[in-house]
Amino acid sequence: FLLADLMPFGRNARIHLEHGADNKSSEHYETVTYWYGAPSPSLVKTDEIKIGDAGSEKAHQYVSPEASAPYEIASRYEWGPDTVDGKEIFPAHTDRGRSTKGASEFTLKIRPQNYGALLRRKLDYAFPNQRAEVYVADEPRRGGQPRNRQWKLAGIWFLAGSNTCVYSNPKEELGATVHIAQTSNRRFREDEFLIPRHLTEGRSSIHVRVKFTPVETPLFPGHPLPELAWSEINYSAYCFVMPHLRAGRP
Numbered sequence: 001f002l003l004a005d006l007m008p009f010g011r012n013a014r015i016h017l018e019h020g021a022d023n024k025s026s027e028h029y030e031t032v033t034y035w036y037g038a039p040s041p042s043l044v045k046t047d048e049i050k051i052g053d054a055g056s057e058k059a060h061q062y063v064s065p066e067a068s069a070p071y072e073i074a075s076r077y078e079w080g081p082d083t084v085d086g087k088e089i090f091p092a093h094t095d096r097g098r099s100t101k102g103a104s105e106f107t108l109k110i111r112p113q114n115y116g117a118l119l120r121r122k123l124d125y126a127f128p129n130q131r132a133e134v135y136v137a138d139e140p141r142r143g144g145q146p147r148n149r150q151w152k153l154a155g156i157w158f159l160a161g162s163n164t165c166v167y168s169n170p171k172e173e174l175g176a177t178v179h180i181a182q183t184s185n186r187r188f189r190e191d192e193f194l195i196p197r198h199l200t201e202g203r204s205s206i207h208v209r210v211k212f213t214p215v216e217t218p219l220f221p222g223h224p225l226p227e228l229a230w231s232e233i234n235y236s237a238y239c240f241v242m243p244h245l246r247a248g249r250p
Contacts, residue, residue, distance in 0.1 A: 038243035047109040051232040052096035066102030075187035097233030103211040108237040115240040116197040124231040128162035129215040137207035
């Protein structure tokens with residue numbers, strides 16, 4: 001088993017190899033990839049909410065009193081150089097989302113027969129060090145109102161950094177540190193959060209509350225603190241399930 005460079009993935013995986021610093025090397029490379037899997041999925045997508053889309057927000061009971069109005073973002077994911085020798089390799093795309101400095105609540109459908117769930121969030125990485133407490137509510141009793149839900153802490157969702165980083169390259173080996181803040185054109189990112197089985201098993205839906213808890217740490221000492229917020233473009237729900245093994249297979 002060659003699991004030193006294990007890369008988990010879902011339905012498919014897109015892998016890029018960068019040849020040289022700017023992907024300009026003409027050297028010949030070969031890569032061998034081994035796939036370890038089951039004949040059926042063990043992680044199944046069950047629902048998705050698109051933030052900024054009125055219909056999707058209503059269908060998923062989205063509530064976020066302190067959220068911004070929906071805004072458009074034209075950017076890219078971190079997929080290596082976007083332009084080489086004047087030729088655009090992959091263009092920017094546009095999406096809509098919100099940011100909040102408070103809490104957001106929404107409902108997502110899941111499979112009752114599950115072994116836990118995974119939340120995947122698409123976000124605007126321009127907001128640094130996004131941290132939130134994630135709660136999942138008990139199923140309300142028959143006729144119960146959402147305000148009567150009892151929330152249970154599922155954990156802390158934290159994504160360090162942002163699309164702005166520090167570059168330091170002193171002219172002398174022992175020279176003083178140089179702080180150069182550089183901002184990339186890669187604002188889109190996806191991040192994942194695991195919800196334990198005891199909060200999901202036997203339920204056909206989960207009620208999620210994401211409460212923003214800011215991390216007031218500057219990029220480097222003396223650097224001004226930028227705007228802090230929790231970014232939401234979409235949330236997807238996935239359930240861990242037991243894969244079905246084919247009869248007669250080892």
